[in-house]
Amino acid sequence: MKNKVVIIGCGRLGASIASYAASQSLNVIVVDSNASSFERLDEPFSGFTVTGDATDCTLLEKEAYIQTAESVVVTTGNDNVNLYLAHLLSRIYEVPEIVVRFDDPKYEELIKDLPGVKAVYPFQLSFEKILSFKEEMEAGK
Amino acid sequence: MKIAIANGTFQAAYLFDLFKKNGHKTVLINSSKDDAAYLLKTKHVKVFVGNPWSRHVLEDAGVGRCDLFISLCDEDTDNFASCLLAKKIFGVSKVISLVKNPANVEIYRKLGIDSAVSSTYLLGQSILNESSMETIIKTLSLENDKIVLLEATILPKHKIAHHKIMDISFPKFASIAAIYRNYSVIIPNGQVELFPKDKLLIVCGKEDEEKVLAYVRDEA
Numbered sequence: 044m045k046n047k048v049v050i051i052g053c054g055r056l057g058a059s060i061a062s063y064a065a066s067q068s069l070n071v072i073v074v075d076s077n078a079s080s081f082e083r084l085d086e087p088f089s090g091f092t093v094t095g096d097a098t099d100c101t102l103l104e105k106e107a108y109i110q111t112a113e114s115v116v117v118t119t120g121n122d123n124v125n126l127y128l129a130h131l132l133s134r135i136y137e138v139p140e141i142v143v144r145f146d147d148p149k150y151e152e153l154i155k156d157l158p159g160v161k162a163v164y165p166f167q168l169s170f171e172k173i174l175s176f177k178e179e180m181e182a183g184k
Numbered sequence: 185m186k187i188a189i190a191n192g193t194f195q196a197a198y199l200f201d202l203f204k205k206n207g208h209k210t211v212l213i214n215s216s217k218d219d220a221a222y223l224l225k226t227k228h229v230k231v232f233v234g235n236p237w238s239r240h241v242l243e244d245a246g247v248g249r250c251d252l253f254i255s256l257c258d259e260d261t262d263n264f265a266s267c268l269l270a271k272k273i274f275g276v277s278k279v280i281s282l283v284k285n286p287a288n289v290e291i292y293r294k295l296g297i298d299s300a301v302s303s304t305y306l307l308g309q310s311i312l313n314e315s316s317m318e319t320i321i322k323t324l325s326l327e328n329d330k331i332v333l334l335e336a337t338i339l340p341k342h343k344i345a346h347h348k349i350m351d352i353s354f355p356k357f358a359s360i361a362a363i364y365r366n367y368s369v370i371i372p373n374g375q376v377e378l379f380p381k382d383k384l385l386i387v388c389g390k391e392d393e394e395k396v397l398a399y400v401r402d403e404a
Contacts, residue, residue: 098261100287123237123265130264130295149239153268 049074049112051097051128052119056144056165058083060116065090072107098127103136114140122147126154133157185251186211188276190236190266192256193219195282199254200227213245215257237265239273248274256282267297299328329390333361336400340380343404350374358388358396 050061053075061073062085071090075081078094095102097119103109115138117128125143132138134157141160145151148164187203188211189196196212200223203210212231214220220231234241236255247253253270255263260283267279280299281292286308292300324333338345344352349372354360363370364383370376378384388396 099285100291121261123259123261126268127261127264130268131291134295135291153265153272 047072047108047112047114049107049109049115051075051115051117052125052144053077053080053083053092054118054120055083057116057118058085060118061090062088072112074102074107098124098131100131100135109136109138112136112138114138115142117141117143122150126150129154129157129160129162133160185209186249187252187254188213188242188245188247188250188270190253190255190257191215191219191262192282193222195256197223197226200229211245211247211250213241213247235262237262237269239269242266242269242274247276250274250276251278252276253279254282255280258284260284260288264292264295264297271296271298293328332388332390332393334384334386334388334393334396336384336386336397338378338380338382338384338400341403342380342400343402344378344400345380345404346377348375348377352378355388355392355396355399357392358386361385361387 047070048064050057050064050071050073053061053073057073057075058080061071065071065088066085072093073081073084073090074093074095074097076094076096081092084092093102093106095106097103097107109115109132115132117125117132119125122145125145129141129143132141137158139159143154143160143162145162145164146166148167151162154160154162186209189199190213192199196214200210200212210229212223212229213236214223214231214233215235217233220233223229223231232241232245234244236242236257247270253267253276255266257263257266263281263283267281270276271279278298280301281297283289283292283300283302286302286305289300289302289305326333349360360372362385363372363376363378364385365379365381384400386396386400
């Protein structure tokens with residue numbers, strides 16, 4: 044399977060990324076422990092869905108075909124699960140491109156040396172955006 | 185040695201007693217207020233309340249001054265995060281993680297956790313050791329499986345029975361540490377003769393385990 048993207052966690056963010064990637068004709072596999080999460084995906088969704096625990100290597104290998112993934116996006120709602128997956132995907136499976144979402148920006152220190160891993164911090168992004176709005180408003184006074 | 189134990193109720197209480205008895209100083213951390221209250225009540229020890237994967241909790245508990253960090257959380261990923269934080273940020277030289285999924289034992293070690301312990305994994309290893317050796321051989325793995333301590337009972341049919349150690353050219357890559365005979369322990373030298381029913385405690389590298397067992401079980 045070419046241009047394979049695996050999305051782990053099908054919350055609002057994961058579902059949006061999965062739907063977008065599928066619309067760009069990429070081969071998408073979405074993993075979530077809760078089958079009802081897949082209802083968030085756009086209809087029709089051309090990718091595949093896998094229900095189960097993404098920290099289970101057997102599931103990652105046999106159902107998500109992780110060894111052939113070119114890119115993995117990790118967006119579960121649990122920072123510790125995301126941290127573990129970042130280490131597992133980078134150091135055991137050597138996935139070339141891994142993007143991981145964290146609520147707590149302090150996790151940066153625990154992933155900074157991992158090859159191929161990039162992190163996003165929605166809290167930090169919102170915080171910075173709000174500060175910039177505030178500065179703009181004050182400048183306009 | 186100073187040891188930090190993160191989470192766990194009865195397990196933490198048991199380890200606390202064990203370490204105290206052996207003269208070690210132990211720091212307890214627990215994310216559950218109820219569990220912390222139980223430990224305070226039963227062990228009369230201060231418990232740092234908070235998630236062990238939070239930097240400020242480990243800071244308050246003084247984990248940076250500990251030689252060993254043991255994580256006993258219910259979730260494997262919480263143990264991974266706590267151990268990684270203790271090792272990477274606080275520089276604890278040895279971290280041990282409890283794992284529920286036995287498959288994680290090997291993976292956690294590969295990911296830099298010094299030791300991962302799974303009760304299911306240990307049970308499986310123990311059953312395998314007991315059954316495959318017809319109950320005459322027991323093994324204990326040390327230092328993450330690098331060193332093994334074998335317990336082998338000599339049977340009358342074995343070639344080495346009724347021979348002095350100096351005469352049997354025992355493999356050079358292994359050493360008989362002790363012989364248990366008639367409820368007493370013998371520290372062996374070359375003059376000691378081996379008899380049926382003797383229990384040999386043999387130390388060797390994990391890679392030589394099979395060769396040593398083959399030697400001991402060789403029949404006359």
